[in-house]
Amino acid sequence: MPVDIHLEDDYFIIVITGPNTGGKTVSLKTTGLLTLMAQAGLAIPAAEGSRVSVFEQVFADIGDEQSIEQSLSTFSSHMTHIVEILGQADARSLVLLDELGAGTDPEEGAALAQALLKTLLDRSITALATTHYSELKVFAHTTPFVANASVEFDIETLSPTFKLSIGLPGRSNAFAIARRLGLPREIVAQAEILVSPQSLETEMMLAEIKRAREAALAAESEAKAAQRRAEALNADLSYRLAKIEEARRAVLDETRGLAEAELAVLQEEVDRLRGELAGLPRDAAPAGGRSLHERWLAEAEDALARRAAQARPLPALRAPEPLRVEGPLQVGDRVWVPSLQASGEIAAVSGREVEVKIGSFRVRLAASRVELRERGAQPAVQVQSGGAQPRPASPGMELDLRGLTVDDMLGELDRYLDTAYLAGLPFVRIIHGKGTGALRQAVREELRSHPLVGEFRAGENNEGGEGVTVARLVQR
Known part of the structure; x- marks a missing residue:
């Protein structure tokens, strides 16, 4: 089963809690095994983009190695290994401790486990530890650079999910598991009575925190999806605006080229006239009229005026004022909703409010917030001499x-x-x-x-x- 294990800048020690057979030890073994595989150059079963920390040494105290021959109990076996680990581990080591402080008096075991974790913290040693002690949950919650984690367990199937949730302490679920395994209900009920109210309240709070966290994660996932959609839409709009700007520049370049060509033609025409004028005498003017020079200059001025008139931009079009219809609003009328910049049809009128149908949506607005643009088609009813109004043909039931x-x-x-x-x-x-x-x-x-x-x-x-x-x- 896939499991995500990650260390952040604000913590390097993780305390994993949860029920027996919930997958706590599997999380430790997965961490140690994949770390050693990666450092040995072996491919590891991890998602693309995963990163693995590099450690000079990896120490693990996992399992129960009690021995009658060596006079080692469960507690003694764990302590022997831990003493050896503390003698060799440093800030470049990874330490994995299973059931820390187990096998002895719970109060003393919890105290000893806290002291061990505090020692690892002071020596900046990266560590993952599993436990059932509530005191360690509190220690992880209140101590900087230490984080809680929990494994989830399916009560219905009595099977672990192997899903590790970092940041949330786990629940032991001992009563629920015992009940599912067939322990008589009266025994479980008696045990629940003997538990302190504070412990029961803590368990209920943990369940509520878990539900709130799952809801927050779902909301975050939804928000990220919406953000991705918005970013995609923004990129699409940016691309379209870039294409519009590109087309606008192309039109301007083409217009500028045409204007330059027109100016070149005009310049050639002026140069031609100037050359012709230069070769003629200044006083060659017929009696009672303008001289040839003056006629050619007038001709050139007329040509320039015609070109300037052709290049003059067209007057801006004035948008027609919307036609507003006076009178009371009725069902079927076409209206304009300025606040939505959309037109719609009156679906219902209720006092000073109207219901407007805009596409497939309906909105209820104050009648003063819509503008009547077109009267709806009113059914024509012919009145016969007898006073009865004929009904249209039935459309069927x-x-x-x-x-x-x-x-x-x-x-x-x-x-x-x-x-x-x-x-x-x-x-x-x-x-x-x-x-x-x-x-x-x-x-x-x-x-x-x-x-x-x-x-x-x-x-x-x-x-x-x-x-x-x-x-x-x-x-x-």
Whole structure:
């Protein structure tokens, strides 16, 4: 199973806690084995981009090597190894200690374990240690450069997940594991009564902290995904702006080239006229008229004026003022929403508020915040001599929306409800199918806020069940 083990600048000692068979020892072995494999030049099973620290020595005290022959108990065996480790380890060593302080009186073992960790900390020795002592959880939480870590355990399957969570102390889950293994409930209940209220409160707080941390990690992951989407959108917009700027520069360069060519033509024409004028006598003027010099100069001035007129930019177009219609707002009217810079259609009017349909969305706004631009089409009703108003043809009691997208469905459903209402139908049956439920949810959201629908319900089993919604229309 994959496990992530990492040391940061603010800690180099990790205290791992959690239930038995939870994977604490596996985490130690994985750390030591992969470190030695990497330093031996072997490929390690790690993700691309992983980094491994280099140590001159790796020390480990893992397992129980008690011996009757050598008169070594569990505690004595651990202490013998630890004494040897302390005699050789330095700041360039990695130390792995399993069940630190175990095998003796819990109070004395916890105190001794804290003293050992304090010694490793003072000597700047990188270390990973596993334990069940709550005192070490507190020590890791309150001591700089020491961090808590925990392994997760699946209570339902009684199997470890081998997932290491750095920064959060673990829970032993002894009662839950005993209960799952079949220990009589009355024994477990009696044991829970004997535990101090402070310990139970601590366990509950740890569970709450874990849930809060998981929620925070999920929110962080969501925020990072949103940030990546925003960065991608920003890059796309930057690229588009760069292309627009490039096109603008190309147009300006082309225009500048045309202007230079025009100026060159004009210059040639002026030079030609100047040359012709230079070869003529100054007083060659017909009686009662302008001299030839004056006529040619006038001709040149006319040519320059024509060129200047052609090069003059066109007057800027004035955007037409939007047409505003006066009068009360009604359902179906087209309106402009300045705050959203979008146009929409009035879906409902309620006192001083209106519901505006903009695309597939609906927003409720004060009537003063929208501008009436176009009256909606009002149904034409012919009055007969008898006083009765003929109803339009019935659109049928059923509307089948299967296969439509949500956007297409909304327009079709709106038109159908209008026609059914004018035809005087008491209720209608809308078929949207079951599928993923997206179309059903969109239909019912639309019906919930539609002014022509009094109430609606899911279809009965003989009506199509959840694949159908039955809506009762308001009466005219």
